[in-house]
Every structure is written in structure tokens, then in C-alpha cells.
Amino acid sequence: MIWSDIKWISVALVSLVVTSTVYSDVPQESESVQTSTKVQEQESQKKPRSFLTDYVVKNQEMDVGGNVGIVDSILIQRITEGTKAVNEGKCRKDLNETLDALNRGDKWALKMLDASVKVPVGIYFGDVYQFGDFDECVTIESPADSDHRHIQAQYCLADVSIEGYRVPATSARNRSRVGVGAQVHWGICLPASCTVKDVEGFLATAVGHRVQVNEKFCHIERPLEFSNSEVLFICVLTMFVMIVIASTAHSIYQYCHNDINKPRLPPLFSAILKSFSITENLIKLVKRGSDDLGLGCVNGIKTLAMTFIIAGHALAFIVGGPVQNPDFFLKQSQYMQNAFLLNSPLLVDTFLLLSGFLFARLLLVELEKRKGKVNFGFLYIFRYIRLTPAYMAVLFLYMVMLHKLGSGPLWDARIGLEQERCSSSWWINLLYLNNYLGNDKLCMFQSWYLAADTQLFILAPLLLYPLWRWRKVGIYLFAVSATVSVLIPFVVTYVNNLDPTFLAFADEIADLSENFYFINYYIKTHMRATAYIFGLLTGFIVHYMQEKNLRISTKCHYFCWSIAVFFGAASMFSIVIFYNPNYEFTRIGNALYAGLHRMGWSFFTSWVVFVCVTGRAKPLHRFLASRIMAPFSRLTYCAYLTNGLVELYMATTIRTPKYLTVLNLLGDAFSHTILTFLAALILCLVFESPIHGIEKILLQRDQQKRKRTNNSPSTSEESA
Incomplete structure (x- = not known):
């Protein structure tokens, strides 16, 4: 499917935009709920519209090949604005390449978008963890192509602050004890070249809210490597396991050949070796x-x-x-x-x-x-x-x-x-x-x-x-x-x-x-x-x-x-x-x-x-x-x-x-x-x-x- 092929849904898109949920204008008092629709529209015109207000998810079916429906123009616009907020450098170039790939309908770029959270659901119910798809994101990599930049994806879990979103106090000390904070943990999939500051700038502009990202919550899939301390730990653990296996085999051999009372090894060594036997220790455990x-x-x-x-x-x-x-x-x-x-x-x-x-x-x-x-x-x-x-x-x-x-x-x-x-x-x-x-x-x-x-x-x-x-x-x-x-x-x-x-x-x-x-x-x-x-x-x-x-x-x-x-x-x-x-x-x-x-x-x-x-x-x-x-x-x-x-x-x-x-x-x-x-x-x-x-x-x-x-x-x- 190409971009021009989905113009037929524009009418449906407009109707959905009108009825989309507004997260950026959360009512803080009960009187706000009773405000007329006309007043709300006037208020919204005074403020810059955020991504959470504008974006509408279109329910398009996936075909047998797994192709995902192309994103709408509102989302493309927000991604473009977010990209412009990132400083010049490798991250911005990779974001531009990703944006071009989205417009072309490249599968790797669509998967990157698919792995990211678009609109949070259930946050009024307390569901503040919006993960997206971690496993899909960290495995994404653009194909090796001389005509385009090679891009590897990274997954970040950002903290998005929702202005006006409050959790009512639930204890006599006015402490929030429900586990629902004023932040939504938002999963996003971006090029691995983007730093924490790049991710913050991109997402803050894209969603229209304050964003904070901790470097520890960003993950890039890397080849498995072991440090010297890890190798030493594995060697020591392997040594213990091998001793246990050898001791168990020795005990089983003695039982099978009725040699349990005829140790062929020095008494002290035989007793110490026997201490590692799984069969002996299991008998002690259940005895x-x-x-x-x-x-x-x-x-x-x-x-x-x-x-x-x-x-x-x-x-x-x-x-x-x-x-x-x-x-x-x-x-x-x-x-x-x-x-x-x-x-x-x-x-x-x-x-x-x-x-x-x-x-x-x-x-x-x-x-x-x-x-x-x-x-x-x-x-x-x-x-x-x-x-x-x-x-x-x-x-x-x-x-x-x-x-x-x-x-x-x-x-x-x-x-x-x-x-x-x-x-x-x-x-x-x-x-x-x-x-x-x-x-x-x-x-x-x-x-x-x-x-x-x-x-x-x-x-x-x-x-x-x-x-x-x-x-x-x-x-x-x-x-x-x-x-x-x-x-x-x-x-x-x-x-x-x-x-x-x-x-x-x-x-x-x-x-x-x-x-x-x-x-x-x-x-x-x-x-x-x-x-x-x-x-x-x-x-x-x-x-x-x-x-x-x-x-x-x-x-x-x-x-x-x-x-x-x-x-x-x-x-x-x-x-x-x-x-x-x-x-x-x-x-x-x-x-x-x-x-x-x-x-x-x-x-x-x-x-x-x-x-x-x-x-x-x-x-x-x-x-x-x-x-x-x-x-x-x-x-x-x-x-x-x-x-x-x-x-x-x-x-x-x-x-x-x-x-x-x-x-x-x-x-x-x-x-x-x-x-x-x-x-x-x-x-x-x-x-x-x-x-x-x-x-x-x-x-x-x-x-x-x-x-x-x-x-x-x-x-x-x-x-x-």
C-alpha cells in the first residue's frame, strides 16, 4: 500500500479527529466536566494543539505479509516537528531518513513506528505504563543499502508529564498511595544514534508535553560480550558444577557396584568428594x-x-x-x-x-x-x-x-x-x-x-x-x-x-x-x-x-x-x-x-x-x-x-x-x-x-x- 492509496479514508479520519480524546486539557475540577462543548472549542483554539489531541489511530487490517497500514498526515506532521526540534547531527539525519522511509512505506520504519506508543490508553484508570513493543523495537535494523543510511533502533521509556493530571490523595496524610503518578511512562522507538537529550527534544515537541528520559531506560541490542569478572564467575560456577557431577557419578557407581563400603580413594578425599554428591545431599534433604x-x-x-x-x-x-x-x-x-x-x-x-x-x-x-x-x-x-x-x-x-x-x-x-x-x-x-x-x-x-x-x-x-x-x-x-x-x-x-x-x-x-x-x-x-x-x-x-x-x-x-x-x-x-x-x-x-x-x-x-x-x-x-x-x-x-x-x-x-x-x-x-x-x-x-x-x-x-x-x-x- 502507498500513501495515495489511502485517501479514501480521509472522510473517516476527519470524523475521528473530531471525536478524539483530549489528554492535554485534563479537567482539574468537577465543574470543568459540565463546561459546554462550545467553550471547550474556544479554549482549545487559544492553546497549541498537542499530538495527544490531534492524533487518531486508524484501524487498518494487516495483510498476510504483515504489512501495516500507512500512518496518517497528522502523525507525519508531528514526527516532522519532533525531528526539527533535534539538534543537527547524526540523530537528526537518521530521523529524517526514518521519516522518508515512512513516506516510502519501508517495513523497518513502519515497525519502528509500530513499536512506539501513539496514544496512551487507560491513564485515568491508573495505567501509566505505556510500553509499546520493546522486543519489536530492539530487533529493528534498516537493510544495508548504499542509497540510504544504515539505522539501528533503540527503545526508550520516557516520562511524559501530563499537565493538570492529578492523583487524589488516598490517606489522611495527603500522600498519593495508589501507585498512579503524574507521569506517563511512554515507550518510544528511535534511531540508536539519538542521545537522551535528542529523545527528550523529539518527544516533547511531538506530544506537546514535558518529557524526561533517563539513560538507563534506553536499550540498544548489542552482541553478547563477557568481561573478565563475568568469565571468572562462569569458570568458578562451572568448576562447582563439574565437581557436583563427578561426585554424583562416583556415588552412583559405588551404589551400582556395591562398593559403598569399599572406598578406593583416600578416606578424607573420598569424604569431601561425597559431600558434593547430589544423591547424597538429596537423601539428607528428605531424610x-x-x-x-x-x-x-x-x-x-x-x-x-x-x-x-x-x-x-x-x-x-x-x-x-x-x-x-x-x-x-x-x-x-x-x-x-x-x-x-x-x-x-x-x-x-x-x-x-x-x-x-x-x-x-x-x-x-x-x-x-x-x-x-x-x-x-x-x-x-x-x-x-x-x-x-x-x-x-x-x-x-x-x-x-x-x-x-x-x-x-x-x-x-x-x-x-x-x-x-x-x-x-x-x-x-x-x-x-x-x-x-x-x-x-x-x-x-x-x-x-x-x-x-x-x-x-x-x-x-x-x-x-x-x-x-x-x-x-x-x-x-x-x-x-x-x-x-x-x-x-x-x-x-x-x-x-x-x-x-x-x-x-x-x-x-x-x-x-x-x-x-x-x-x-x-x-x-x-x-x-x-x-x-x-x-x-x-x-x-x-x-x-x-x-x-x-x-x-x-x-x-x-x-x-x-x-x-x-x-x-x-x-x-x-x-x-x-x-x-x-x-x-x-x-x-x-x-x-x-x-x-x-x-x-x-x-x-x-x-x-x-x-x-x-x-x-x-x-x-x-x-x-x-x-x-x-x-x-x-x-x-x-x-x-x-x-x-x-x-x-x-x-x-x-x-x-x-x-x-x-x-x-x-x-x-x-x-x-x-x-x-x-x-x-x-x-x-x-x-x-x-x-x-x-x-x-x-x-x-x-x-x-x-x-x-x-x-x-x-x-x-x-x-x-
């Missing part, structure tokens, strides 16, 4: 271990908590990203049945509590066994070695290779920013201080938990040892610590007039590492210590009651159940109050919730752990300690590390805004959970389990060496 201390219920609690945490992360990244109907979240956030997702940050306290409980339970046993002679420095080193290898592998993936794993309109900006953060602050992460240092460049948004948990682990013996050695002094220290841990969030929230907790409103969670409340308060250890202290206290109470063979009375049992359920429900479900747009925030109300809701949830979780471990809730214990819970529980650490990768990948490879429904969100949460645990399984089998196996082998050899030394004649004589 139901001994439960002498009655701690099996912890598996179920960890699994359920991690599932809801992953679902909460999925919700945060979806709602904080491109969505067609952001008002859906505002409506759903007022229903109590959604509290587990809205308040999933509270479930992180469950892990802090379990961490404190397990440490207290096991440390008190060791203190009794060794009569107080425990090497705490060795415990700290052991923990660091246990946590760091898998953590380091994911951290270096963020730093080195993550940007090579995907693409999309948001990919370069979001993933590039994450890579910059990790490159500058990775060492802070490995020191487990990233919740206090380098918060402006927080790498791996979820890594704050590891820092907080490690810091509390280091401080825990200061409470546990006095409690074991001097009972009354220890109880006093615990009482003071628990009280202070509740008062700190109360005082900090009141003094700084903060939100009662972390609230997941869309425009505030688009990037958690830039959320003011998240990086300045939410991730701080002093704001999260309550749950850990409750865990330590629960561990001591369980240890004391089992040691003395004590049982609580039936009346006390039911009374505590009622109190625990009340506190747990109040802490979890009251979150919906703060999502009500009519709720008036007050300092004292926010401060009380900040100080008490973690305490209430900690009491509830502590009670569930207590009754399960002490045998007072056998049906619940059987469910939580069931065989299926064990492998998922062992994967929760790796799942926590890898979930950020899953969420980032899903959020930044998106091509079109999501339409939110309950079923869609449930499906996304389910798929994200499966992908997270699959990634966790790989991380566990390649890094975590092998390192743990080697650590255990070396520890056993050290213990055997000490036993031989203690049993030698010279040692016996000295001891005598």
Missing part, C-alpha cells in the same frame, strides 16, 4: 532426622512462614510495578482475609523468634553438658562458615552476572541499579552490617534479615549465660531487655511521626531499597529485637520445664491459648485499619501499634512452639512435624536468598502491565513460591550442602584428634 528435643514442629512453622513471606514479596513487587488497575489493591487491602499478605513482614519475626529459640535451646544443653565451658568464638566462626558460602554465591551473581540473564523495558534500569549497589557494598553484606552501613546502596533487599539475625546471635550469650549461671540476674536482664525492645519502636515511631509499620502502598514499594521507612527503620536490629528476645526466653522456659519435668495446669493451658490467639489475631489482622483511606493516623496510635504488634505476634508464636515442643498440642505438632515439612524447612534459608532474584526477574522482564484479580495474584504467588524453592534447591545442592558437609568432616576430624590427644599416656599422667 527425617531424630527429634530427641521435640523440635520437629519448627519445620512446619518455618515452611508456612516462608510460603507467606514469598507470597508477600510477590504481592509487593507486582503492586509496585506496572499494573492496569491499581485501585484493585486499595480495595482488597481493606479486607481482613488479605492480612497475611499485607502483614507478611510480621512473619519475618517468626524466623527471628525461631532463630532465638533454637539457639537458646541448643546452647543451654551445651552449657549443661560442658558445665559452662563453651567457646563462643568458635560458635560465631561456625555460624559464619555455615551461612556465608551460599550467601556469597547469590551476592556475586547480583554483582557480576544478573544483568546478562534477561531484558525488558525496566530491566537495564532496575537490574543495573541493583548491580551498582552490590558492587559498592558487597563487603558490608559479608560483614553482616548492611542493615546499618551503606543503606543508601542496600544490596539484596532481603539481606537485612541475615545482618539483624547475626547481630542478635552475637549478643544472645550476654542474656543466656547469666540466665544459666545466675538465674535471678538473668531473669532481670531478660525483663529489662524485653521491655526496652518494645519501648524502642514506640519511642522512635512517636518522635519521628512514622507509619505504624511497613505499609505496602504501590508508589512506596516500587524499589524497596529506596523506601524511606524500609531502609531507615524497618531493617534496624533495635527495631526488630522483640521477637528474638521472646525466642530466647521461650527456649529457656522449654529447657527448664523439660529438665525439671514440669507441666502447666489445664486451666493455665486454655487461658494461655485464648490470650495467645487474641494477641496473634489482633497483631496480624489489625493491619487493615491502616489501609482504610478514611482512617486518621495519629502519633500515639501509630506508636502503640509499632511497639505492641510485634510483641503480640511473638507471644502467639512462642506459645505455639511451647505447646508443640512440650507435647500439649499433639495434633498440631503432628501436622507441623510431618515428613513433608522437613525438606522445605531445610530449604528456607536458600529460599530466602533466592526469592529476591525471582521477584526482580519477574518484575523487570514484564512487557505489559498486569491486570490484578484475586485469582491472578494467587497464581503469581503460587508460581513464585515454586520457582523460589526450585532455585533454592539448586543453590542448596551446589553450594550450601557441600560446604556444610566439608565443615562437618573437618569438625569431626578435629574432635577425633582431640580425643586421641586426651587419651594419650602423657595426657593421662598430667591429668593425674
